[in-house]
Amino acid sequence: xxxxxxxxxxxxxxxxxxxxxxxxxxxxxxxxxxxxxxxxxxxxxxxxxxxxxxxxxxxxxxxxxxxxxxxxxxxxxxxxxxxxxxxxxxxxxxxxxxxxxxxxxxxxxxxxxxxxxxxxxxxxxxxxxxxxxxxxxxxxxxxxxxxxxxxxxxxxxxxxxxxxxxxxxxxxxxxxxxxxxxxxxxxxxxxxxxxxxxxxxxxxxxxxxxxxxxxxxxxxxxxxxxxxxxxxxxxxxxxxxxxxxxxxxxxxxxxxxxxxxxxxxxxxxxxxxxxxxxxxxxxxxxxxxxxxxxxxxxxxxxxxxxxxxxxxxxxxxxxxxxxxxxxxxxxxxxxxxxxxxxxxxxxxxxxxxxxxxxxxxxxxxxxxxxx
Amino acid sequence: xxxxxxxxxxxxxxxxxxxxxxxxxxxxxxxxxxxxxxxxxxxxxxxxxxxxxxxxxxxxxxxxxxxxxxxxxxxxxxxxxxxxxxxxxxxxxxxxxxxxxxxxxxxxxxxxxxxxxxxxxxxxxxxxxxxxxxxxxxxxxxxxxxxxxxxxxxxxxxxxxxxxxxxxxxxxxxxxxxxxxxxxxxxxxxxxxxxxxxxxxxxxxxxxxxxxxxxxxxxxxxxxxxxxxxxxxxxxxxxxxxxxxxxxxxxxxxxxxxxxxxxxxxxxxxxxxxxxxxxxxxxxxxxxxxxxxxxxxx
Ligand SMILES: Nc1ncnc2c1ncn2[C@@H]1O[C@H](COP(=O)(O)OP(=O)(O)OP(=O)(O)O)[C@@H](O)[C@H]1O
Ligand SMILES: [Mg+2]
Numbered sequence: 082x083x084x085x086x087x088x089x090x091x092x093x094x095x096x097x098x099x100x101x102x103x104x105x106x107x108x109x110x111x112x113x114x115x116x117x118x119x120x121x122x123x124x125x126x127x128x129x130x131x132x133x134x135x136x137x138x139x140x141x142x143x144x145x146x147x148x149x150x151x152x153x154x155x156x157x158x159x160x161x162x163x164x165x166x167x168x169x170x171x172x173x174x175x176x177x178x179x180x181x182x183x184x185x186x187x188x189x190x191x192x193x194x195x196x197x198x199x200x201x202x203x204x205x206x207x208x209x210x211x212x213x214x215x216x217x218x219x220x221x222x223x224x225x226x227x228x229x230x231x232x233x234x235x236x237x238x239x240x241x242x243x244x245x246x247x248x249x250x251x252x253x254x255x256x257x258x259x260x261x262x263x264x265x266x267x268x269x270x271x272x273x274x275x276x277x278x279x280x281x282x283x284x285x286x287x288x289x290x291x292x293x294x295x296x297x298x299x300x301x302x303x304x305x306x307x308x309x310x311x312x313x314x315x316x317x318x319x320x321x322x323x324x325x326x327x328x329x330x331x332x333x334x335x336x337x338x339x340x341x342x343x344x345x346x347x348x349x350x351x352x353x354x355x356x357x358x359x360x361x362x363x364x365x366x367x368x369x370x371x372x373x374x375x376x377x378x379x380x381x382x383x384x385x386x387x388x389x390x391x392x393x394x395x396x397x398x399x400x401x402x403x404x405x406x407x408x409x410x411x412x413x414x415x416x417x418x419x420x421x422x423x424x425x426x427x428x429x430x431x432x433x434x435x436x437x438x439x440x441x442x443x444x445x446x447x448x449x450x451x452x
Numbered sequence: 453x454x455x456x457x458x459x460x461x462x463x464x465x466x467x468x469x470x471x472x473x474x475x476x477x478x479x480x481x482x483x484x485x486x487x488x489x490x491x492x493x494x495x496x497x498x499x500x501x502x503x504x505x506x507x508x509x510x511x512x513x514x515x516x517x518x519x520x521x522x523x524x525x526x527x528x529x530x531x532x533x534x535x536x537x538x539x540x541x542x543x544x545x546x547x548x549x550x551x552x553x554x555x556x557x558x559x560x561x562x563x564x565x566x567x568x569x570x571x572x573x574x575x576x577x578x579x580x581x582x583x584x585x586x587x588x589x590x591x592x593x594x595x596x597x598x599x600x601x602x603x604x605x606x607x608x609x610x611x612x613x614x615x616x617x618x619x620x621x622x623x624x625x626x627x628x629x630x631x632x633x634x635x636x637x638x639x640x641x642x643x644x645x646x647x648x649x650x651x652x653x654x655x656x657x658x659x660x661x662x663x664x665x666x667x668x669x670x671x672x673x674x675x676x677x678x679x680x681x682x683x684x685x686x687x688x689x690x691x692x693x694x695x696x697x698x699x700x701x702x703x704x705x706x707x708x709x710x711x712x713x714x715x716x717x718x719x720x721x722x723x724x725x726x727x728x729x730x731x732x733x734x735x736x737x738x739x740x741x742x743x744x745x746x747x748x749x750x
Contacts, residue, residue, distance in 0.1 A: 135643045156649040168640035172662035181658070182648035229648070 085147055086111045086237055086269040087132065092141035094124075094131055094293075101127050103293045105141070109286065112267045116280045118316070119290030125273045126165055128290075129239045132271065134158050146236055158237075161230035165241040165273075167222045169214040169229075176201075176210040179228045200228045203258065219246040224255075231262070240272040244279065259283060277319050281305065289313045305372075308441060311448035314370045320418075322370045322441070326411040329442065330364045331355045338369060338437070340411050342392065348410065350388040352437035358451045367451060370441035373405065376417035379434040386438035394431050406431060499523065499718035506714050522715035526723055530716050532703030533692075539723055541693075542700035546680060546727075548611050549696055553618035554675045560619070561626020561671060562664065566656050568627065569634040570642050580631065587624030591684050594621075602689060609691035617689055618679045625678075626671050633667040634660065669738040677728050697724045 087109040094102035101124050109115050117125045130136040132143060134155040143150045145158055161182075169178050176197055177184075183193045201207040204224040214222055223246050230238060243259075244252045260283055263270060274280055280287055281301045288298040289312075297309035308314035314322045327340045328347075335353040342348040359365055379389045395414070396407040399421070406417045406425065417433050425431045442451040494511055499522050501515040509516075528538035568580045598617055599608070607613030637660070645655045686696040695703075701724045705717045732739070 130643070133643075133647055135646065155643075155646040156651070160647060162644070162647045164640045164644055166638060166640050168638065168644040170641060170645070170659050172659075181645070181650070185648060185650045185654050185658075229644070 084111050085109070086113065086145065087115075087271070088142075088144045088147075089132070090142045090144075092128075092131065092143065093139045094127055094136065095139045101293050102131070105293075105295055107288060107295070107298065109269065109271070111269055112263075112285075114263050114270045114272065114283055114285045116284035116287045117271065117273045117290060118275070118277075118280050118287060119296075120316070121275075123290045124293040125290060126241055127293075129162065129241055129271065129273060132237075133160055133162050133239055159235050160237045160239055161233040161235040162239040163226050163230045163241060163243040165245075167214075167226040169222055169225055171214055174211050174213060175206060175217070175225050175228075178214070178225055179232055182229065182233055196232045200231050203231070204228050204255075220248065220251060223247060227255075234266075236269065238268055238270040238272075240270060242273050242275065245275065256282065277317060280317075287317075289316060291316075306439065307450070308370070309450050311368060311370070311443045314441060314443070318372060320373050320405065320416050322372050323376070323410075323413070323415045324443070325369045325371065325413055325415060326445065327367060327369045328364060329356060329359065329367050329369075331359050331361050336442075338440075340369070342410055348390055348392075350390070350435055350437055352440055353385045354438065354452065356442055356452050366445055368443040368445050368448075370443060371415075371435065371437075372439065373416045373418035375436040375439040376415070376433050377436075378419050378423060379432050382434045382436070384436075384438075386436055388435045388437055389432055390435065391430050391432050394425055394427055394429055397425060397427050406433075408433075495718045495722055499526075499715050499722060501715055503711065503713060503715060522713070523719040523723075525713070525716045526704070526720035530704045530713075530720060531707055532700050533707060535692075539697055539700055539704070539720055542695055542697045543723070543727075545611065545690075545694055546697040549614045549618065549686075550676055550679045553615045553622065553679050554672055556615070557619045557622035557626050557675055558668060558671045560623055561628075562630045562661070562668075563656070564623065564627040565630025565632075565634050566660055568631045570637070570639065570660075571652070580627070583624045583627050585624075587621075587628070591621075595684070595688055598685075599689065609689065609694060611694050614685065614689055614694070614696070617685050618682070621685075622675050622678065625674060629667055629671045629674070630664070633664070637663065666738060669735050673731055673735055673739050676731055680728050700724075 085108060087107065089105055089107040092102055092105040093100070105128065107115070117128065119125055127136060131138050132145075134150060134153060145160070150158060170181065173181065179200060180193045180197055183196065197210070198207070201210060204227055206221065206224050206228065209217060209221060209225070214225065217225065223243060227240075227243050230240070240259075244255050247255060256279060259270075259272075262268060263283070272283060274283075284301050286298065287301050287304045289296045289304060291312055297304060297313045299307075304313060304317055308317065308322070311324060315324065325340055327338050329336050329338050331337075332351075334351050336351070336356050336359075338350045338352060339347040340350070379387075392408040392410070394406050394408055398405040398407070402421055404419045404421055404423050406419055406423075407414050408417065408431075409415065417431075419425075419431075423431075440452075443449060444451060497513070497515055498506060498511075500518050500520070501509070502519050502521070505516060526538055528540050529536055530538045532542075564583070568576055602608045602613045602617070605613070605616075607616060641659060642655060645659055650658065680696075681698060682696070683698045683702065686699045687702070690696065690699060701720050704720050
């Protein structure tokens with residue numbers, strides 16, 4: 082029953098001769114929380130600006146609530162936006178900043194006051210209402226910028242890195258607040274962030290961008306466990322996915338993986354799943370992608386897909402809740418995520434269990450996913 | 453203070469050197485100040501002397517007894533041409549020309565600057581360049597066309613006509629000032645206001661005007677000084693009764709009936725210059741500040 086709140090079809094955006102967004106397609110249902118991630122300069126803010134109507138699109142269609150937005154001005158799109166640089170009005174007090182949108186829409190003063198108080202207490206800025214933006218810290222400004230969007234009740238929220246300047250504790254609180262807001266208002270949100278955890282915890286849908294193109298769009302789980310290409314695999318997750326050069330061949334038992342581990346005989350592992358895009362008997366150089374948590378202590382790990390091997394440990398990195406081991410496979414640093422109580426020293430051998438059912442395979446030439 | 457000498461020179465010696473340099477600096481500045489103040493000094497003392505004393509004494513000597521007769525004459529009795537009403541009516545003309553012209557040209561400059569910096573359209577940079585070019589066309593070139601235009605509008609020889617001339621000529625500078633000031637306002641502030649639902653004039657009024665105090669002061673001082681001190685437009689486009697104070701001053705000084713009353717000339721010149729002096733004293737601080745204020749801190 083939920084309707085399409087936002088749909089973007091074949092969107093292109095050029096600045097002069099520079100192509101910034103290339104054939105972007107997104108569709109978002111009412112109540113969706115879409116998180117845009119991607120490296121700096123990949124066009125996330127530009128995409129938000131296009132949705133908001135602040136930048137003209139070069140070609141393509143943007144629909145909000147199934148209405149074509151061509152030629153519709155930002156103020157008639159029923160959106161609220163939090164800008165990456167806060168963009169507070171420098172001469173207005175915090176209170177005036179937050180109520181400005183209601184003032185220009187001629188909303189009753191009593192209603193303005195009520196909404197202002199609600200939002201101020203939600204964002205913990207009630208004591209700051211009389212200050213000017215210049216008298217606020219970065220985090221406080223950011224919360225005012227959030228407040229300016231939250232007093233509205235728009236069809237669609239656009240958030241451009243709204244938490245990037247908060248300290249860790251406040252950030253966590255605000256993250257929870259945003260999640261609660263999303264649930265209680267059933268708000269539809271497009272949200273840009275650099276923070277992996279923010280992306281994974283908030284999103285109902287993640288779009289990974291690179292160089293103005295969407296690399297993959299899907300649920301957080303899909304993005305995390307079945308990345309569409311090596312870029313997504315590498316970009317999402319921290320520490321990032323191990324990408325190990327190997328040679329694979331489909332055999333009777335499944336897929337046989339040979340990894341050079343510096344010794345005469347390569348490390349051989351069997352994935353019980355065959356690789357569909359590989360002909361029987363064909364041998365191929367691929368990149369095997371395994372998350373650190375899929376290489377771990379062998380104890381209590383059984384199953385067809387678990388393969389145990391002994392590897393030389395280069396570095397031990399205790400991280401409190403886990404201990405990370407770094408070893409060399411296929412000439413690459415490979416990180417394994419072990420239980421915190423694992424006792425092993427650098428230079429020793431450790432037994433590691435590889436959960437190959439979780440493995441992703443990529444073509445080294447194009448980075449494209451094979452399985 | 454960084455100190456590169458490695459202890460070879462003793463501390464007292466360095467102090468002495470510092471004071472000597474300081475002294476030289478102040479002496480130099482003092483000489484410049486004197487040089488600039490000298491004409492004003494001569495004007496003031498001359499205006500307070502009687503004609504006899506002026507003829508007898510030296511230019512720089514202080515008046516023997518202070519005498520304001522010349523000021524009174526300059527204000528309300530000096531003859532320019534046939535009339536002998538002093539500067540008073542012409543000063544008032546200048547006010548009636550300068551105040552509206554300053555306000556209108558400042559307002560138009562602000563709107564222009566706002567559009568040219570934040571609502572750019574195809575060709576807006578060319579329009580800006582042309583506007584600037586207009587500001588650097590010498591006065592003399594526009595005299596004749598301007599006279600024709602004023603004639604067509606039936607504004608020739610009137611005060612509104614002079615206001616129009618000064619507004620038109622002022623727009624290029626006021627636009628330049630405001631445009632360069634508004635360029636430093638972050639574009640995202642405009643975007644935020646658009647998303648908040650504000651239109652073109654609401655954004656101008658609620659966001660940009662409150663930001664503009666420094667540049668408004670700069671523009672007003674600049675425009676006021678230009679328009680108040682203008683002579684060429686004033687003499688070309690006015691007639692008896694609508695002349696600005698600069699033209700009247702010229703007439704007073706040049707009317708050669710009888711003896712030359714230097715004391716009256718000097719007082720008249722000072723009276724004519726007082727308003728601009730006053731504006732500088734009151735707002736000069738903001739002028740300097742406004743000229744250097746490039747950035748708007750969010
Ligand atoms: N007005 C403009 N004119 C020309 N190029 C622009 C303009 N705005 C942005 N760009 C370019 O477009 C690209 C995308 O910019 P954008 O701000 O969307 O990146 P982003 O993904 O938001 O990056 P970040 O994570 O650093 O905020 C950048 O290469 C930038 O240089
Ligand atoms: Mg950005």
